[in-house]
Amino acid sequence: MTPAARVQAAAEVLDRIAAGTPAEQALLGWSRASRFAGSKDRAAVRDHVFDVMRRWRSTAASGGGESGRARMLGLLRQQGTDPDTLFTGQGHAPKPLGDAERAAGRVPEGAEALDLPDWLWSDWQASLGAEAAATAEQLRHRAPVFLRINTLRATQAAAIAALSADGIATRPAPLADTALEVIEGARKVARSKAFTDGLVELQDAASQAVVAALPLAPGQRVLDYCAGGGGKALAMASRLSGLVEAHDANPARMSDLPARAIRAGAEIAITQEPRGPYDLVLCDVPCSGSGSWRRAPEGKWRLTADGLAELTAIQGRILDTVAPLVARGGTLAYATCSMLATENGARVAAFLAGHPGWSLARERQFLPSDGGDGFYVACLTAPD
Structure with missing residues (x-):
């Protein structure tokens, strides 16, 4: 495929995403229908699609429309590439630009320029303060x-x-x-x-730093309560050189974990009904994923105010559920890949207010400027 044909393919995939098809499904559908596309072509189209998704609002403004074609035009303009070199109509290239398209497009402003939803901007500023704009800008670019x-x-x-x-x-x-x-x-x-x-x-560097911040010691009984794919469970097992129990409300998320554990030489036991007491319970809870929007930008545009409120309620319920599993004087580690205060410090404060005797031992907010994704971790100590 020529570079121009890759732009056209990306525009078509973006139209499917805008119509409601999940990004990975849209890319897979295009790939299966395009057997002529080599691995480099698939990688290039994927990169175009995700570059636009990170800049969903601003590329529409720059390109003068919300179609995949307009967003690709907007991306090229933002990248300093002359669109006329690719919008040629030759072969499988996008058709040439019309006068209306040349005249369309404007400089994005405010939250639009930072590629955040308007409804989220005030919470974003309240959560990140002086780092709000710079952090939003980092999320517009590819992650290491x-x-x-x-x-x-x-x-x-x-x-x-x-x-x-x-x-x-x-x-x-x-x-x-x-x-x-x-x-x-x-x-x-x-x-x-x-x-x-x-x-x-x-595994992201900040995700590793979360595990490094946990008070782990050989011989402890440890549970990863929201294990998902098991990345943190494996990291904890490596630190402990011992057993880590893994649980998830959706066991299917852990389907690859046994094979990953064998490959890593790690001792992981999957449990459907955790039974305390545990010296440490890690809850990497469901969240907005705002700290990882560079990697999964679709989440930025799927999130709603109601959805965020539902997530915070789930987070609170998980903390209430796992607290009885923690041994006296043990640690409940609460983690999110979010940078929103309502999911982080506010949830910890609510838990402490409702659970007398518990205390906050340490907390840390990681930002992309620290060198990885955005993550939050708080270590809560159970009453003796």
């Missing part, structure tokens, strides 16, 4: 790719060397001593020997 060194299998030096042998260049990331940033060859990771042999896992 990070790996976690599995210390059950490799040292930092061994992991870096193994990845290098696979054509993947990395460097240590400062947020966590297990974190590596991929600076070349990111698309090779999943097929690399270093990955398949369990030396490394894909």
